[in-house]
Amino acid sequence: MRLTEGPAYMSNGIIFTANHHRERDAQPATVSHPQFELFSLESNAALQFMDDHEARRLDLFEVLWCKSATGTVQADSGVRDVEPQQLFILAPGQLRRFQLQPGATGYYLRFSPDFLYVTSHLKEIAGLLEQHHMNMQALTLDVHRELQEDLEDVVRKMKREYYGSQRMRSELLTELLSMMMIYVSRGLDAIAPSPVVTREGELTIRFRHLLKKKFLTKKKVSDYASELLVTPNYLNTSVKKVTGFTASHHIQQQIINEAKRQLISSNGSMKEIAFYLGFDNIAHFSKYFKAKTGVNFTSFRNGLEVAR
CATH class of the missing domain: 2.60.120.280 (Regulatory protein AraC)
Structure with missing residues (x-):
């Protein structure tokens, strides 16, 4: 029924x-x-x-x-x-x-x-x-x-x-x-004590929430700092204090993770995935992907296919 x-x-x-x-x-x-x-x-x-x-x-x-x-x-x-x-x-x-x-x-x-x-x-x-x-x-x-x-x-x-x-x-x-x-x-x-939610912790949670929604169109720390009503330097410093990495690192990681998810879930070409992620230049995306992952796009895709 x-x-x-x-x-x-x-x-x-x-x-x-x-x-x-x-x-x-x-x-x-x-x-x-x-x-x-x-x-x-x-x-x-x-x-x-x-x-x-x-x-x-x-x-x-x-x-x-x-x-x-x-x-x-x-x-x-x-x-x-x-x-x-x-x-x-x-x-x-x-x-x-x-x-x-x-x-x-x-x-x-x-x-x-x-x-x-x-x-x-x-x-x-x-x-x-x-x-x-x-x-x-x-x-x-x-x-x-x-x-x-x-x-x-x-x-x-x-x-x-x-x-x-x-x-x-x-x-x-x-x-x-x-x-x-x-x-x-x-x-x-019991696995790991919960952190105390400080002002920086609160800002970090809000930043991550916003990042998941807008990373396709917003690629700069200043974009997020503007929406969160803080300076880019304060956002970077706060996020690093809580997570160990700057806001810019999280933005880059979100983009790379999404590229990987697109590879896992679709048969899209590098051009299609690059454009989806907001890159107008495929060569720029290729360099970006290799710099952040340590392997080029094609090698990463081939590795996924072997694993399947």
């Missing part, structure tokens, strides 16, 4: 699409860009992404909690084997491919990136997710027993609200999603 799109409710700028069907019957919503979706991996709704034929570019955050599953998760060019009680978080802009064997149990959740940026106490986890995105990796967390219990409780309540139609449904979903991400961030603290 195809899920019929119901009325949409907004809470803190996050759109929750109402549906009134039980999960066992649910299929993906028919809208182009649903802002929030939640499935059990055992449901029919999960079948559309359990075994992708090719990598998909994400425009929302995705959380895949594999309680029991075998298979692989690809984030950009990196592929990881799935183990029991693993949780994967992928960021908008990444290329993602799931290949899970039948019989997987767990949950799949996707939500708008705006959620993390409008929720003040989640800005540090937003920064951590952004760092993994810049490194072309999926953030992976082993879910220990105590965290399992906490997440199960939150997801159970979230499912009840998502598949129901109670009053103030969207507000409660916002709070539950916030709680879930806080529990996840605690699990991540």
Whole structure:
């Protein structure tokens, strides 16, 4: 049974699409860009992404909690084997491919990136997710027993609200999603302590968010500094203090990562990819690519083809 799109409710700028069907019957919503979706991996709704034929570019955050599953998760060019009680978080802009064997149990959740940026106490986890995105990796967390219990409780309540139609449904979903991400961030603290979000950290998060949206047209630090109402020098200094690299480095890395993603996901020529990335001169793009990656464009493409 195809899920019929119901009325949409907004809470803190996050759109929750109402549906009134039980999960066992649910299929993906028919809208182009649903802002929030939640499935059990055992449901029919999960079948559309359990075994992708090719990598998909994400425009929302995705959380895949594999309680029991075998298979692989690809984030950009990196592929990881799935183990029991693993949780994967992928960021908008990444290329993602799931290949899970039948019989997987767990949950799949996707939500708008705006959620993390409008929720003040989640800005540090937003920064951590952004760092993994810049490194072309999926953030992976082993879910220990105590965290399992906490997440199960939150997801159970979230499912009840998502598949129901109670009053103030969207507000409660916002709070539950916030709680879930806080529990996840605690699990991540065991891997590496979360940084304190300073003024420079706040600026860095805003810069990265803007960079992902506008890197095709804005290539200079001054372009971003102008929109963020700071000087180029202050932006460079702040971003380097937080990440270890200047804003200009992140701009260059974003362009190179996108070039790699285009190579992974399409058969476009160097000319087509160069123009897509805003380079008018193909020779300039070729030199730029080699300078930033250490190999020329053709060699990199040949290496991908061999790996496939």
